[in-house]
Amino acid sequence: xxxxxxxxxxxxxxxxxxxxxxxxxxxxxxxxxxxxxxxxxxxxxxxxxxxxxxxxxxxxxxxxxxxxxxxxxxxxxxxxxxxxxxxxxxxxxxxxxxxxxxxxxxxxxxxxxxxxxxxxxxxxxxxxxxxxxxxxxxxxxxxxxxxxxxxxxxxxxxxxxxxxxxxxxxxxxxxxxxxxxxxxxxxxxxxxxxxxxxxxxxxxxxxxxxxxxxxxxxxxxxxxxxxxxxxxxxxxxxxxxxxxxxxxxxxxxxxxxxxxxxxxxxxxxxxxxxxxxxxxxxxxxxxxxxxxxxxxxxxxxxxxxxxxxxxxxxxxxxxxxxxxxxxxxxxxxxxxxxxxxxxxxxxxxxxxxxxxxxxxxxxxxxxxxxxxxxxxxxxxxxxxxxxxxxxxxxxxxxxxxxxxxxxxxxxxxxxxxxxxxxxxxxxxxxxxxxxxxxxxxxxxxxxxxxxxxxxxxxxxxxxxxxxxxxxxxxxxxxxxxxxxxxxxxxxxxxxxxxxxxxxxxxxxxxxxxxxxxxxxxxxxxxxxxxxxxxxxxxxxxxxxxxxx
Numbered sequence: 001x002x003x004x005x006x007x008x009x010x011x012x013x014x015x016x017x018x019x020x021x022x023x024x025x026x027x028x029x030x031x032x033x034x035x036x037x038x039x040x041x042x043x044x045x046x047x048x049x050x051x052x053x054x055x056x057x058x059x060x061x062x063x064x065x066x067x068x069x070x071x072x073x074x075x076x077x078x079x080x081x082x083x084x085x086x087x088x089x090x091x092x093x094x095x096x097x098x099x100x101x102x103x104x105x106x107x108x109x110x111x112x113x114x115x116x117x118x119x120x121x122x123x124x125x126x127x128x129x130x131x132x133x134x135x136x137x138x139x140x141x142x143x144x145x146x147x148x149x150x151x152x153x154x155x156x157x158x159x160x161x162x163x164x165x166x167x168x169x170x171x172x173x174x175x176x177x178x179x180x181x182x183x184x185x186x187x188x189x190x191x192x193x194x195x196x197x198x199x200x201x202x203x204x205x206x207x208x209x210x211x212x213x214x215x216x217x218x219x220x221x222x223x224x225x226x227x228x229x230x231x232x233x234x235x236x237x238x239x240x241x242x243x244x245x246x247x248x249x250x251x252x253x254x255x256x257x258x259x260x261x262x263x264x265x266x267x268x269x270x271x272x273x274x275x276x277x278x279x280x281x282x283x284x285x286x287x288x289x290x291x292x293x294x295x296x297x298x299x300x301x302x303x304x305x306x307x308x309x310x311x312x313x314x315x316x317x318x319x320x321x322x323x324x325x326x327x328x329x330x331x332x333x334x335x336x337x338x339x340x341x342x343x344x345x346x347x348x349x350x351x352x353x354x355x356x357x358x359x360x361x362x363x364x365x366x367x368x369x370x371x372x373x374x375x376x377x378x379x380x381x382x383x384x385x386x387x388x389x390x391x392x393x394x395x396x397x398x399x400x401x402x403x404x405x406x407x408x409x410x411x412x413x414x415x416x417x418x419x420x421x422x423x424x425x426x427x428x429x430x431x432x433x434x435x436x437x438x439x440x441x442x443x444x445x446x447x448x449x450x451x452x453x454x455x456x457x458x459x460x461x462x463x464x465x466x467x468x469x470x471x472x473x474x475x476x477x478x479x480x481x482x483x484x485x486x487x488x489x490x491x492x493x494x495x496x497x498x499x500x501x502x503x504x505x506x507x508x509x510x511x512x513x514x515x516x517x518x519x520x521x522x523x524x525x526x527x528x529x530x531x532x533x534x535x536x537x538x539x540x541x542x543x544x545x546x547x548x
Contacts, residue, residue: 061182061217064098067283068241071259071268076239079215080263083233085222086243090255091276092221093117093125095243096184098280099219101131103182111180112138113171115190129280141170167194168204172211183218188233189225202232209236238263243274251391257283273396284396287403289441302413302449305343308519309336312495314503317476319412321500322440322450324471327480328459331491332512334358335370336478337415337451339517342372344413344449345382351413352384352405354398356421360385371515384411390424395435398425402439406446414443418453423468436473444475460484460532475499480510483529485536492529493519 060075069075076082086092096112103110112133114122119140126133167190175183185208195201205220212218220237234240239262246254256271274283301316310316317323317340325333341351355363363385364374377383386401405411416422419432426432443450452474458464460482471477477497482489494507506522507529526534 064102070285080238082239083237084241090243091281095281109180110182112184179213186221188222273394284400289438312504318500320447321475323476324474326454331480333453345377349412352411353415390421413449415451
């Protein structure tokens with residue numbers, strides 16, 4: 001018994017020495033199976049715990065697309081099989097070429113096997129995106145001219161059986177010869193059609209998987225030509241990236257990508273917008289506000305530069321809050337928001353305006369007529385104006401522009417004008433609140449003063465309607481209204497909500513121009529101003545209708 005314990009101690013000591021002196025190996029293979037049999041259950045459990053701690057984290061292989069790498073949690077775990085699926089035109093081949101180009105730039109051995117397109121077609125696509133792909137990196141496996149002649153037809157065997165072997169054997173031979181670290185097979189639909197039988201198709205894919213060199217990262221492309229979802233193939237591969245298109249009745253077709261499977265790794269689930277432009281596929285990861293918490297905790301107040309307006313807002317807008325300016329068209333919502341942004345630039349801060357309706361020229365001209373010259377701040381980079389077309393931009397692309405302005409350009413004040421245009425860019429109205437919640441939470445955590453403009457339908461009266469209710473998402477709400485008095489149309493402004501402190505409860509008159517924005521004294525002589533048809537209080541008091 002003592003001899004057995006001594007042997008166990010020696011084996012475990014040897015294991016600890018392996019732990020101490022060897023880095024980066026899987027210690028399950030370092031300890032021989034007979035030696036493991038000697039260890040008691042408790043000692044073996046401890047050894048396994050130490051072993052699990054010492055197993056190195058799998059290295060990552062970049063997909064060639066920074067946004068997709070972020071979705072994957074750092075890239076594709078190296079040495080595994082992956083499936084990239086999508087209908088024709090979704091960008092699978094372009095993404096695979098980016099994967100190849102990234103490997104070439106890193107000095108890796110790469111191989112792109114095409115079963116459908118020609119080598120010249122692939123190289124032309126790569127060249128159009130500015131991707132560096134060598135001719136030798138592409139292997140074209142297509143039927144030979146002899147197969148098309150009468151002498152090349154088979155009578156004993158089914159042609160598909162011979163053609164499948166003719167396709168698979170050259171692939172295996174070339175992979176064995178080159179031993180690439182990155183391999184792309186485009187496309188599996190050719191193998192599926194030749195295999196005919198699902199069982200035979202699965203066996204062929206498994207044979208490719210078993211024959212792949214060690215530490216080789218393989219991407220299989222599938223165009224979903226089958227009428228059925230190929231879940232059997234999903235069970236074989238280590239991860240699945242699904243690319244799809246979302247057509248709209250008007251405007252640019254939206255594209256989105258989803259990682260539906262990635263074994264043993266955390267990744268960002270859900271749909272992520274992407275686009276195909278010169279340079280390749282660009283993925284815009286879905287914004288998760290929880291990943292950007294407590295970035296900024298500045299308590300400074302942002303002022304508008306108009307004393308009466310700041311007094312109405314309780315001294316100004318707190319940093320890290322969002323303000324909704326709501327009212328009918330033309331009542332001064334964008335003008336008030338621009339006043340806050342230009343004052344911020346005068347104090348050395350950076351600001352950005354994302355506009356959906358107005359053109360940049362019209363906005364600058366209108367601002368100049370009210371005493372806000374944006375030429376200097378635009379030239380110096382203190383102020384940015386991005387004009388967005390709701391029919392062309394996706395929500396993910398818009399959020400990416402906002403993040404870039406905040407994280408890379410140091411913008412501290414953001415205007416979104418308007419939410420009506422942003423709503424038109426959404427695939428569905430029901431998703432606007434979710435997108436805004438994540439975006440506003442992110443901007444608040446970043447210490448950004450956010451101004452949102454929302455135009456109501458209608459001009460005066462109580463019949464005005466709001467296209468979407470996002471008032472609960474905003475920290476502050478400024479309401480602007482038209483009202484009629486003595487045969488004139490006048491404008492009013494009031495602070496309805498301030499989540500972070502007190503504010504003035506009165507309603508003040510707003511007058512725009514010339515060359516200035518004027519916020520008057522509280523309109524204490526009227527009631528019913530927000531309804532659009534106010535009643536003068538002085539005659540009512542004289543007639544005894546009001547007391548006090």
